Amino acid sequence: MRGGGSVDVVIVGAGVAGLCAARALARSGASVVVLEARSRVGGRTLSQALGADRVDLGGQWVAPYQRHLHGLLRELGLRTFPQHHDGRKVLEVQGEVRTYAGKVPALPLLDLLDLQWNVWRLERWARRVPREHPPAAPEAAQWDAMTVAEYGQRFMRTPGARLALDIATRAIFAAEPEQLSLLHFLFYAHSGGGLMKLTEVEGGAQAERVVGGMGQVSERMAAELGERVVLETPVRAVQQDDSRVVVTASDGRRWEARSVVMAVPPALAREVEFSPALPPERAAVHTRMPMGSVIKCLAAYPRAFWREAGFSGEAVSDTGPVRLAFDDTSHDGAHPALVAFLLADSARAWTGKPADARRAEVLAHLARLFGPEAAHPSGYMELDWVAEPWSRGCYVGVMGPGVMTEVAAALRAPCGRVHWAGTETAVEQCGYIDGAVESGYRAAAEVRAGLGAQAKAG
Numbered sequence: 001m002r003g004g005g006s007v008d009v010v011i012v013g014a015g016v017a018g019l020c021a022a023r024a025l026a027r028s029g030a031s032v033v034v035l036e037a038r039s040r041v042g043g044r045t046l047s048q049a050l051g052a053d054r055v056d057l058g059g060q061w062v063a064p065y066q067r068h069l070h071g072l073l074r075e076l077g078l079r080t081f082p083q084h085h086d087g088r089k090v091l092e093v094q095g096e097v098r099t100y101a102g103k104v105p106a107l108p109l110l111d112l113l114d115l116q117w118n119v120w121r122l123e124r125w126a127r128r129v130p131r132e133h134p135p136a137a138p139e140a141a142q143w144d145a146m147t148v149a150e151y152g153q154r155f156m157r158t159p160g161a162r163l164a165l166d167i168a169t170r171a172i173f174a175a176e177p178e179q180l181s182l183l184h185f186l187f188y189a190h191s192g193g194g195l196m197k198l199t200e201v202e203g204g205a206q207a208e209r210v211v212g213g214m215g216q217v218s219e220r221m222a223a224e225l226g227e228r229v230v231l232e233t234p235v236r237a238v239q240q241d242d243s244r245v246v247v248t249a250s251d252g253r254r255w256e257a258r259s260v261v262m263a264v265p266p267a268l269a270r271e272v273e274f275s276p277a278l279p280p281e282r283a284a285v286h287t288r289m290p291m292g293s294v295i296k297c298l299a300a301y302p303r304a305f306w307r308e309a310g311f312s313g314e315a316v317s318d319t320g321p322v323r324l325a326f327d328d329t330s331h332d333g334a335h336p337a338l339v340a341f342l343l344a345d346s347a348r349a350w351t352g353k354p355a356d357a358r359r360a361e362v363l364a365h366l367a368r369l370f371g372p373e374a375a376h377p378s379g380y381m382e383l384d385w386v387a388e389p390w391s392r393g394c395y396v397g398v399m400g401p402g403v404m405t406e407v408a409a410a411l412r413a414p415c416g417r418v419h420w421a422g423t424e425t426a427v428e429q430c431g432y433i434d435g436a437v438e439s440g441y442r443a444a445a446e447v448r449a450g451l452g453a454q455a456k457a458g
């Protein structure tokens with residue numbers, strides 16, 4: 001199998017989506033192979049040792065309402081624990097550091113009222129966007145013609161409300177408000193259960209973490225699949241005809257199958273040569289959905305000094321390089337840590353720079369936010385996702401104005417024997433690990449139905 005061969009289904013990509021599809025298909029009796037470009041599984045999730053702890057360099061949080069991922073965690077015997085969030089939060093605006101308690105940010109009253117009014121409006125609009133097909137919203141054309149930044153300029157009256165929208169957009173998408181279509185933003189909010197849910201810790205998208213790291217999800221699925229997962233095998237070409245599909249790796253090895261599941265982000269599917277050529281709407285998914293930009297940094301400390309000083313570890317900043325930070329201490333409290341995100345413009349400014357310079361700047365910024373002890377970690381790690389050749393950024397593919405109305409119908413529609421998975425294709429929790437799970441199961445069900453139909457016809 002490692003040298004090529006013949007199977008029912010080839011799955012391209014051993015991220016959560018691809019492994020879920022492979023596992024579901026294998027369990028239903030299909031023969032499968034998963035071809036993965038990297039020398040590891042997990043894609044945009046990765047857990048690695050930092051001192052005596054295991055930390056997540058990619059996706060880490062799970063929300064209580066993310067039913068697909070919770071089901072999978074249970075099946076795999078993995079436990080979650082609550083994200084620490086007790087204590088004061090930090091907001092830095094143009095270099096001025098403020099702290100606040102509770103959920104209401106340290107902004108003037110008028111700005112808070114403006115913000116609340118706009119959150120209500122955006123939540124109401126988001127609910128009007130059908131998750132299965134966003135262009136069916138009555139106002140879709142108008143919303144897709146506008147960026148999130150333009151929305152802020154037109155509908156928000158105060159600088160504080162606009163600042164909060166900018167900060168939330170960067171935190172949720174790792175993209176600048178100027179890059180994002182309002183329709184994509186509203187769809188994403190509806191898909192994720194509401195805009196506020198995406199920003200919140202308690203009861204929201206940052207509510208829980210996995211004991212021992214999210215990377216175990218893929219590691220355990222891959223262990224179950226065994227030799228059916230083939231690493232260091234970038235797929236270069238997918239060729240189909242009436243009777244079969246042939247998948248060719250960059251070193252020339254070939255696998256023949258009845259169906260293929262492409263479980264890679266659109267920006268990476270673009271690199272694969274399809275024959276016959278994909279329909280223009282599908283090709284547009286690949287060319288018009290670039291990834292957001294994130295560098296994730298973890299700093300371990302002998303003591304959780306920020307907790308002792310009454311801070312939760314949560315911070316947002318418009319000043320940079322760190323745009324967002326959280327407490328990242330292990331479930332048992334034994335390994336205190338902070339996690340810091342460089343997002344969007346800040347990640348693009350810092351990608352490719354010397355790691356030492358980046359580390360110095362990140363630690364100096366954490367010290368400004370939480371006090372001088374933050375500058376002296378006992379351990380430090382980072383992953384520049386923008387520079388990862390098999391991700392090209394993260395967390396997720398984003399759409400600029402005009403893209404959603406053009407490509408939505410092609411996001412999940414199979415092209416002959418080629419099926420599409422990956423979090424970007426999810427209806428619920430698009431962009432999240434939960435969405436990746438949903439997409440893998442949906443693609444597996446499509447393939448099973450297709451194989452059943454072929455068996456009857458044969």
Ligand SMILES: Cc1cc2nc3c(=O)[nH]c(=O)nc-3n(C[C@H](O)[C@H](O)[C@H](O)COP(=O)(O)OP(=O)(O)OC[C@H]3O[C@@H](n4cnc5c(N)ncnc54)[C@H](O)[C@@H]3O)c2cc1C
Binds near residue numbers: 017045263396424432
């Ligand atoms: C820093 C960071 C923080 C995040 N935080 C969270 C979070 O807290 N909670 C959350 O739910 N989500 C989070 N996410 C997003 C989450 O990780 C992703 O939504 C999810 O992992 C996507 O899974 P996937 O299987 O769809 O895609 P991927 O994980 O990208 O898997 C695709 C796989 O395909 C492989 N591949 C690509 N091209 C080819 C090719 N030509 N041939 C063979 N293989 C190929 C890639 O190497 C990769 O392994 C975060 C992501 C990042 C990077």
